[in-house]
Amino acid sequence: MTQPNLIPASKLPALGTTIFTQMSALAARHNAINLSQGFPDFSGPDYLQARLAYHVSQGANQYAPMTGVLPLREAIADKTAALYDYRPDPEHDITVTAGATEALYAAITALVRPGDEVICFDPSYDSYAPAVTLAGGVLKRLALQPPAFRPDWQAFRQQLSAKTRLVIINTPHNPTATVWSDSDFTALWQAIAAQEIYVLSDEVYEHICFAEQGHASVLAHAGLRQRAVAVSSFGKTFHMTGWKVGYCIAPAALSAEIRKVHQYLTFSVNTPAQLALADMLRTRPEHYQQLPAFYRARRDRLTQALAASRFKVLPCTGTYFLLADYSALSDRDDVSFCEWLTREAGVAAIPLSVFCADPFPHRLIRLCFAKQEATLDAAAERLCQL
Ligand SMILES: Cc1ncc(COP(=O)(O)O)c(C=O)c1O
Structure with missing residues (x-):
């Protein structure tokens, strides 16, 4: 044989x-x-490490709820409300993931169907393209030019088609160290408002922003946030990249689809780390x-x-x-x-x-x-x- x-x-x-x-x-x-x-x-922070040890010692060592432990989702909702003037619903809009990487993958998998077009801006973080390919999508890359690396909105509009399904953005931006302003979000909104196009906003560096006006989040835009998935990472914020805890915020209907992927990708995320991060967000906001x-x-x-x-x-x-x-x-x-x-x-x-x-x-x-x-x-x- x-x-x-x-x-x-x-x-x-x-x-x-x-x-x-x-x-x-x-x-x-x-x-x-x-x-x-x-x-x-x-x-x-020492406090964060101590809280992890505490929760392990208290027996918080079994599976967390699929969407994340409630104290963490509530702390994320409160932080978001304080920063971006919009409070996502902890029950339906917030999902805790295994780092931002999982949130990005789950969002792309949930949203992109075979043949759909996805727009991103190059240089771009390396996890987007493989996820789009595996979902059967077609990635259209718009080049940002040095030294300013600003989006060219005319070129962006020309790239849109009836097949465009998703736009992936990243601010503050790895690797160019540039940030978007409110006017960029306005331009994006004007370009896509009339079509069913979703936005995946990679904001893992939301707390490492040096712009005078602070970080401009997609969540602060009343129109865009109805169709956006905002992704963040505690690894970046708390100097703990190895913990791999992140989250995404999206309207309930979008979150429901993302959760279907998350449920069978990881199901849930490290319980004691989530509880420790909830304590940290609640009692040490000065860190971020x-x-x-x-x-x-x-x-x-x-x-x-x-x-x-x-x-x-x-x-x-x-x-x-x-x-x-x-x-x-x-x-x-x-x-x-x-x-x-x-x-x-x-x-x-x-x-x-x-x-x-x-x-x-x-x-x-x-x-x-x-x-x-x-x-x-x-x-x-x-x-x-x-
Ligand atoms: C732009 C960007 N997105 C996502 C990630 C992944 O974050 P995490 O380690 O939480 O999966 C990184 C990590 O370097 C990043 O730079």
Whole structure:
């Protein structure tokens, strides 16, 4: 009997190991300072850790409700009301997920049908495209141009068709460190209001926004929030990316569809971590209120240190990433420059082109400043020597 070929035809043939894993591995091999992957090299609040231990000790160790523990959903509703003047219903509109990644995947899976078109803006976070492909959707990518990376609304309107089902946006934006303003949401609304088009708004850096007017959330727009899924991540807010707890907020009818996917993807999320996060949101709101100042200091420290280098740092109004232009240093493309930088300078960064489908001929790298001051100083010293 002949054996069948047991190598499945890939549903995602173009995907390999992500650049984040590759760069972190290269950084480890060369003992480089790792400013590539986006996670802090410091821990989250002691109080949050203590509450996790407390809830474990109290026996909160079995499955949480599918939609998330009620105290956490209520705390999220209250925080949202305080920040964006809109209180989602904890019962029907809020779903706690295994990080923002799961919320994004569940929302895309629930909303995108085979043949539907989805618009996103490149550079874009790497989890959107595979989820759209697996759902049978067609991704239309609109390029944002440096240095301002503003959406071109005329090009956006031209991209719309009868098949457009979903627009994916991300503010504050990884990797460009730019943010949307109310006027961007107005422009989006004017473009899509008349069609049945949904919005997936990735706001995982909502509390790391340096804009004077603060973070503009899709939830603050009365029209858009009727058709939007807003996604956030406690990993970013509380320096605990490894906990993988996030959530999404969407109107009841949309949430009901997202929950059908979530129910069979993870069913529910780590119970004691959810309870600890609920305590944290309730009793320590100053943590996220002070987060912009906390990260602004790190952003400014790295920016000032790099002023003595040949890198040109671009403005950063949100996220914990800084873009640096290396054209004065090298003609290499950004991927080979980052490999060279890790090997020769001992600093790992992420090339911007990996966030784009089309060729991205700019000489830009992304540096993560969610690091201890000593880490940032040591990295800057190395970069200044080039
Ligand atoms: C823009 C963006 N969206 C989503 C995520 C994923 O968040 P989580 O770790 O909560 O899954 C990240 C993490 O880096 C991100 O930068």
